[in-house]
Amino acid sequence: MEGFRVNRNSFCFFNPCNFSEEEVMNNTSYVTADGLQKLKAELDHLKNVERPAISRMIAEARDKGDLSENAEYAAAKEAQGMLEMKIKKLEDLIANTRIIDETKINTSYVQILNRVKIKNTLNNQIMEYTLVSESEANLKAGKIAVSTPIAKALLGKKVGEVVEVKVPSGALKLEILDISI
Numbered sequence: 001m002e003g004f005r006v007n008r009n010s011f012c013f014f015n016p017c018n019f020s021e022e023e024v025m026n027n028t029s030y031v032t033a034d035g036l037q038k039l040k041a042e043l044d045h046l047k048n049v050e051r052p053a054i055s056r057m058i059a060e061a062r063d064k065g066d067l068s069e070n071a072e073y074a075a076a077k078e079a080q081g082m083l084e085m086k087i088k089k090l091e092d093l094i095a096n097t098r099i100i101d102e103t104k105i106n107t108s109y110v111q112i113l114n115r116v117k118i119k120n121t122l123n124n125q126i127m128e129y130t131l132v133s134e135s136e137a138n139l140k141a142g143k144i145a146v147s148t149p150i151a152k153a154l155l156g157k158k159v160g161e162v163v164e165v166k167v168p169s170g171a172l173k174l175e176i177l178d179i180s181i
Contacts, residue, residue, distance in 0.1 A: 029097050030112055035136040036097055043090045046083065054080045093135060107179040110154045112146050117178040118154070121162065126177065131155070150174070 031039070054076060061073035105113050115130045129144045131154070137145035144151050150172075153163040157176055165172045 029093055029133050029135060030100050031097055031133045031136055032102065032113065033099050035133065036094070036099055039090065039094050039097065039135060043087065043094060046087050046090065050083055051087070054083055102181065105181055107181060109156055109158045110176065110179055111156070113181065115180045116154055116176060117180075118150075118174040119177055121173040121175055 057076040058073065058080060061070055061076050064070060064072065067073050100113055102113060105111060107114060110116055110131065112131050112133070115128060117126065117128045119126050129142055129150070131146050131151045132143045134145040134147055137143055137148075146152070146155065149165050149167055153165040153174070154176065157163055159176050159179055162173055162175045165174060
């Protein structure tokens with residue numbers, strides 16, 4: 001399958017679904033359909049549950065009198081500002097999201113949405129990770145963001161290749177054992 005590579009913040013990002021170079025270079029986030037649904041559900045919760053709750057807190061604090069010395073009012077207004085910022089960020093993320101067609105992903109080299117089995121050559125520990133967008137990352141579920149040092153080192157590599165990854169504790173040498181979906 002044809003794709004292209006672009007240098008994006010010092011790592012190669014493989015484009016499995018033939019998005020334009022412009023889409024890859026801007027703040028486009030690539031997610032699964034399930035990942036997009038989770039983002040939309042979170043946005044819905046913030047708008048329809050959190051926002052009204054903060055509005056009630058502001059109204060209750062306002063009813064208590066002098067706003068110039070009302071700590072509850074100041075705290076509620078600050079919480080409102082933080083919530084609105086979070087909502088705006090999530091709306092921007094969703095607006096710049098592209099769904100990856102999982103049927104077009106191949107396993108001849110590592111790319112986003114691949115499950116990669118790797119072996120630490122120093123201690124022979126075997127690990128398995130799925131490379132996902134930042135919004136879907138969950139280390140407990142074995143999902144790491146494509147922006148992590150390990151994922152950056154693995155992108156574009158094939159089974160049998162050994163990559164060196166610089167992490168805070170030093171350098172790791174990882175051998176790619178298997179690539180799957």
